[in-house]
Amino acid sequence: TRIVMEGGGRRLDLLLAGLYPHASPYIRLTAEEQAAAGRRLGPAVRPFPAAHEQQAWEGAVAAAQRDARPLHAIGYGACVVFEDGSDARAWQWKALEYSCSLDAVCLLAPALAARRDGGVEPRVLCLADQHGVCHAPHATA
Secondary structure: OEEEEEEOOEEEEEEHHHOOOOOOOOOOOOHHHHHHHHHHHHHHOOOOOOHHHHHHHHHHHHHHOOOOOOOOOOOEEEEEEEOOOOEEEEEOEOOOOHHHOEOOOHHHHHHHHHHHHOOOOEEEEEEEEOOOOEEOOOOOO
C-alpha cells in the first residue's frame, strides 16, 4: 500500500513497510503542546501534486474534523481513494483510555475488503489529523 505523509516541511512517499521509524510529530508532547504543534504544522502542508492524493488528504482531514469527542487533543481521520476515483472515509473513535480507541485506518477495513472483492483496488490512503498534518498509520492499522 502506497502511503504519502507530510510534516515538519518534508513529504514522504513510500510503501507501508518503509514507514518505520517516522514517528508522530506529537510524540512525547502534552495535550496542550500537541494542539499547539498541530496549529503550527497544519498551515505548512503543501498541496499534493496528484488529484487523487489531494482527494485522499482532503477526505482524511474532513473525517478527522467529524470527531466531536474532546477526550484527546488530536483526532485522526483516514481516507482511501480507489482506482475508480471513489473514496471511503473514517475517523478515530476515541475512548477514555487512548489505547482502547478505534483507529481510523482500521475502520476502513470493511470498505477496503468490499471494494477489493468487487475488483476495485485502492490507489492511495491518507491518515491526517484535524489540523491537516499527515501521519503514518498507527500500529494496529
